[in-house]
Amino acid sequence: MVDFGVDFGVDFGAIAHQYKTALLDNVIPFWERHSLDWQQGGYFTCLDRRGQVYDTDKFIWLQNRQVWTFSMLYNCLEPRQGWLDIAAHGAHFLAEHGRDADGNWYFSLNRAGKPLVQPYNIFSDCFAAMAFSQYARASGQDWAEAMAQQAYQTVLNRQGNPKGQYNKVYPGTRPMQSLALPMILANLTLEMAWLLPPEQVDQVLTTTVETVMKTFLDPDRGLIFEHVAADGSLIDSFEGRLLNPGHGIEALWFVMDIAQRYGDQAMIQQAVEVVLRTLDVAWDQDYGGLYYFMDVKGHPPQQLEWDQKLWWVHLEALVALVMGYRLTGQTACWTWYQQVHAYAWEQFADPEYGEWFGYLNRRGEVLMPLKGGKWKGCFHVPRALYRCWQDFEALARQSSSVTISTRAH
Amino acid sequence: MVDFGVDFGVDFGAIAHQYKTALLDNVIPFWERHSLDWQQGGYFTCLDRRGQVYDTDKFIWLQNRQVWTFSMLYNCLEPRQGWLDIAAHGAHFLAEHGRDADGNWYFSLNRAGKPLVQPYNIFSDCFAAMAFSQYARASGQDWAEAMAQQAYQTVLNRQGNPKGQYNKVYPGTRPMQSLALPMILANLTLEMAWLLPPEQVDQVLTTTVETVMKTFLDPDRGLIFEHVAADGSLIDSFEGRLLNPGHGIEALWFVMDIAQRYGDQAMIQQAVEVVLRTLDVAWDQDYGGLYYFMDVKGHPPQQLEWDQKLWWVHLEALVALVMGYRLTGQTACWTWYQQVHAYAWEQFADPEYGEWFGYLNRRGEVLMPLKGGKWKGCFHVPRALYRCWQDFEALARQSSSVTISTRAH
Numbered sequence: 001m002v003d004f005g006v007d008f009g010v011d012f013g014a015i016a017h018q019y020k021t022a023l024l025d026n027v028i029p030f031w032e033r034h035s036l037d038w039q040q041g042g043y044f045t046c047l048d049r050r051g052q053v054y055d056t057d058k059f060i061w062l063q064n065r066q067v068w069t070f071s072m073l074y075n076c077l078e079p080r081q082g083w084l085d086i087a088a089h090g091a092h093f094l095a096e097h098g099r100d101a102d103g104n105w106y107f108s109l110n111r112a113g114k115p116l117v118q119p120y121n122i123f124s125d126c127f128a129a130m131a132f133s134q135y136a137r138a139s140g141q142d143w144a145e146a147m148a149q150q151a152y153q154t155v156l157n158r159q160g161n162p163k164g165q166y167n168k169v170y171p172g173t174r175p176m177q178s179l180a181l182p183m184i185l186a187n188l189t190l191e192m193a194w195l196l197p198p199e200q201v202d203q204v205l206t207t208t209v210e211t212v213m214k215t216f217l218d219p220d221r222g223l224i225f226e227h228v229a230a231d232g233s234l235i236d237s238f239e240g241r242l243l244n245p246g247h248g249i250e251a252l253w254f255v256m257d258i259a260q261r262y263g264d265q266a267m268i269q270q271a272v273e274v275v276l277r278t279l280d281v282a283w284d285q286d287y288g289g290l291y292y293f294m295d296v297k298g299h300p301p302q303q304l305e306w307d308q309k310l311w312w313v314h315l316e317a318l319v320a321l322v323m324g325y326r327l328t329g330q331t332a333c334w335t336w337y338q339q340v341h342a343y344a345w346e347q348f349a350d351p352e353y354g355e356w357f358g359y360l361n362r363r364g365e366v367l368m369p370l371k372g373g374k375w376k377g378c379f380h381v382p383r384a385l386y387r388c389w390q391d392f393e394a395l396a397r398q399s400s401s402v403t404i405s406t407r408a409h
Numbered sequence: 410m411v412d413f414g415v416d417f418g419v420d421f422g423a424i425a426h427q428y429k430t431a432l433l434d435n436v437i438p439f440w441e442r443h444s445l446d447w448q449q450g451g452y453f454t455c456l457d458r459r460g461q462v463y464d465t466d467k468f469i470w471l472q473n474r475q476v477w478t479f480s481m482l483y484n485c486l487e488p489r490q491g492w493l494d495i496a497a498h499g500a501h502f503l504a505e506h507g508r509d510a511d512g513n514w515y516f517s518l519n520r521a522g523k524p525l526v527q528p529y530n531i532f533s534d535c536f537a538a539m540a541f542s543q544y545a546r547a548s549g550q551d552w553a554e555a556m557a558q559q560a561y562q563t564v565l566n567r568q569g570n571p572k573g574q575y576n577k578v579y580p581g582t583r584p585m586q587s588l589a590l591p592m593i594l595a596n597l598t599l600e601m602a603w604l605l606p607p608e609q610v611d612q613v614l615t616t617t618v619e620t621v622m623k624t625f626l627d628p629d630r631g632l633i634f635e636h637v638a639a640d641g642s643l644i645d646s647f648e649g650r651l652l653n654p655g656h657g658i659e660a661l662w663f664v665m666d667i668a669q670r671y672g673d674q675a676m677i678q679q680a681v682e683v684v685l686r687t688l689d690v691a692w693d694q695d696y697g698g699l700y701y702f703m704d705v706k707g708h709p710p711q712q713l714e715w716d717q718k719l720w721w722v723h724l725e726a727l728v729a730l731v732m733g734y735r736l737t738g739q740t741a742c743w744t745w746y747q748q749v750h751a752y753a754w755e756q757f758a759d760p761e762y763g764e765w766f767g768y769l770n771r772r773g774e775v776l777m778p779l780k781g782g783k784w785k786g787c788f789h790v791p792r793a794l795y796r797c798w799q800d801f802e803a804l805a806r807q808s809s810s811v812t813i814s815t816r817a818h
Contacts, residue, residue, distance in 0.1 A: 368709035
């Protein structure tokens with residue numbers, strides 16, 4: 001039974017406005033002001049609490065993700081020339097410096113663009129395909145489209161052995177599948193959809209949903225695993241027992257997004273159940289917030305940072321919960337949304353200098369006062385703010401139409 | 410001026426006894442009781458608070474380190490057959506399963522000894538050389554000596570490119586030297602000294618001391634760095650700014666140990682100064698204990714676990730402080746010793762189930778209640794307890810002779 005908030009008088013429009021102003025008046029301006037390297041190209045991502053640069057290395061994931069964000073805002077929100085210019089600033093730097101002679105994307109560059117770390121996995125290529133696909137749409141540049149296609153092809157070519165020579169796993173002893181691979185393919189295919197044959201898009205998306213919900217979802221525990229055996233069963237090792245609640249929840253809102261595309265309400269309902277179950281398991285009952293890593297059997301995980309509270313985990317949860325609520329109207333989504341909202345906005349958002357803190361300790365105290373670093377850039381915060389804003393606007397529209405239709409009866 | 414504790418009436422013999430009983434009645438029995446895999450060979454190292462096995466994978470560093478520990482006790486303390494049997498139990502498992510066809514040591518095996526993770530660095534080989542050298546001395550077995558020699562040769566052959574194909578660093582952009590390499594060579598050479606020509610031993614040891622104290626020691630800051638430029642200067646990057654206080658202090662007691670061998674009192678004095686300076690910088694003024702990682706410029710380190718308190722860091726500090734005090738009699742060593750002793754014994758030692766906890770959060774609360782895992786095994790605790798015990802016994806002897814000689818005057 002769908003109740004759109006009218007029952008408890010929530011002003012969805014006001015929440016939408018909160019996300020909109022945070023995105024447009026706070027977060028995006030923070031990156032516009034502080035992250036552009038006008039001298040040597042690309043972006044600084046290592047920004048302290050105030051936005052001061054504390055390290056000038058350029059990490060390819062984050063460079064590409066910032067191109068993606070500004071291009072996406074241009075494409076999806078409004079065609080502001082300033083946003084396109086910022087995307088172009090990064091895209092040109094990356095086009096010149098980002099790849100080796102075989103077209104593989106490096107992991108990091110120094111400030112001037114010289115390579116520091118080799119292309120040791122395909123996430124760099126994945127984020128490049130996403131970035132240049134969005135940028136090609138925004139700029140209309142053929143060369144950008146060609147770069148997106150080339151990166152996409154690299155990912156497809158390397159998916160059988162994503163780490164290549166850098167793969168440390170001895171073959172055969174303990175075959176294992178990783179959630180990261182279907183996630184990459186779903187991500188990429190959604191982003192590249194405008195450039196791909198529709199049948200290919202449909203085929204990849206339905207396969208992805210099936211893989212996540214059949215292979216990586218443990219139906220008994222109701223949880224998504226990071227690594228499973230070839231047959232989807234639990235591997236009793238550090239990797240096999242690992243839960244990464246934020247990653248699982250992100251996978252689940254991808255699933256909801258795709259299921260929505262195909263009108264598969266049963267799949268949406270199942271994904272929502274798993275989100276709720278994940279939150280039950282991963283919420284810290286003592287200090288609030290969601291754990292970063294857990295061991296499904298309650299053993300010590302190998303990740304020492306397991307109990308920390310990370311910005312992106314909470315943002316993915318907000319996206320999943322508002323989407324789940326919009327699509328199912330389930331009260332539990334709304335209850336959980338409020339709990340995660342209260343924690344995330346209180347603990348992560350920095351009222352003094354803008355943007356969000358990235359890393360809190362278990363108690364919710366700021367562990368490192370950075371706004372950007374090697375892994376945190378202009379991506380999760382704006383993406384989540386944008387998606388939540390749009391979903392709350394949709395809820396506000398539904399809510400007012402329900403109110404009207406209720407009145408009409 | 411040397412004051413050996415008589416001035417403030419410390420009973421060094423009592424402290425020696427504390428270390429002796431902890432080693433022989435608590436820590437070693439813990440591993441004897443819980444870590445042997447009688448079915449499939451080798452050792453379990455993933456032991457929970459009570460010693461129950463929670464994971465059966467076999468990590469080569471820790472397998473070799475346990476062979477080393479039991480062999481060392483047999484060689485240095487007393488020839489107990491039970492200790493030799495335990496060393497042999499691991500040595501045979503490792504001899505059968507630990508290496509690839511080229512003689513490189515894997516990183517990890519499954520319980521049965523099948524390889525899981527490839528030989529992606531030379532630390533496994535280093536610890537193998539240490540283990541089999543000690544075991545060869547203990548057992549008198551030629552095959553063990555041959556294995557030690559072979560592992561030693563592998564380390565020498567691979568030292569120019571320790572990670573081989575797994576090295577992700579792009580060559581040339583930012584040349585960098587790591588403290589780990591001279592540390593490995595010093596470790597190895599001390600352990601293999603009985604098998605090597607004396608000139609080779611002297612040459613490696615003097616070079617190591619010089620490298621640590623000239624290249625990795627920043628004379629202005631008085632601190633040891635983990636990674637420096639080719640000329641020893643600071644690299645302003647995450648790796649270059651990194652301080653690892655426990656590792657620096659471990660390097661410094663190696664230096665003291667070697668300087669003691671050559672009677673170089675000035676070098677000992679300098680090493681002690683750097684230990685004291687490191688403690689000044691790395692001691693947590695709010696909650697006590699030593700930080701795991703720091704950024705020399707105070708920026709956020711890339712290691713999320715930077716503020717955690719790790720067992721081995723504190724044990725290395727105890728070893729360095731008692732050694733420094735024994736060799737110089739400096740009051741600051743004794744003052745610091747007492748402070749670290751109070752923290753370490755109070756926070757890490759588990760009075761209920763024995764052995765020491767490995768990982769505390771910044772506040773000193775147990776972060777993970779394990780006694781062993783992927784990185785903590787039967788090594789740092791017994792090694793440090795043994796060394797501190799021996800040094801306190803030496804201090805007790807010095808102290809009583811000073812007392813006598815004082816009386817005689």
